[in-house]
Amino acid sequence: MKPLIRLLLHAGWAPLAVLVFHRLIQHTPFREPLDFVMHYSGGLAITYFLWHALDFFGHWLGQLTLFARYLFAFALACTVGVFWEFGEFASDIFLHTHIQYSIGETMRDLIADATGATTTLMLLLLGRWLRGGK
Structure with missing residues (x-):
């Protein structure tokens, strides 16, 4: 299977599910009360996708250290937000x-995006630790 198709099947479902x-x-009437959850979920999903996309783009970016991969995934996810x-x-x-009611609402959205990104990276780190660092 081609790498891009594999990436989309493996990780593309996450941001697609949030968008749907x-x-x-x-x-x-649920849009406003779920706004924070939607942005948090978006941060989770796009970070998961970008984490895996970094493998796909490895031949252009070069081999990233683990720290660089975490940092790059976080920065890209926040940029998407x-x-x-x-x-x-x-x-x-x-x-x-x-859509935007106030600067406070926009800032809460960005905080939710960054919190979702951080959660994904922490879960990936926990999974790595549980697998013995592999």
Whole structure:
């Protein structure tokens, strides 16, 4: 199986599942109460995907140390969260939606993204430790 297909099957399901769930609740009364959970889940999912994507891009990036891989996955996941917020802002400006209510809400979203990313990396580290460092 080709590496990109393998990556999408192995890890692409995670962000796709979050996007589908987000789409399902987007225009319901549940959107606002689940906003933090959605961003947290997005941080979890995109970090899981990016962690595995770093293997796929290894021939361009070179072999990363374990620390660099954790750092790179975290930074990329947080960057995705920032660009998601840019998208929400652009939607509010150009499509006249009302996704972002305040700077406080936007900052909570970014905190949820980063917390989700940290959780994923901690779980990956725990799994590595439980397998004896392999």
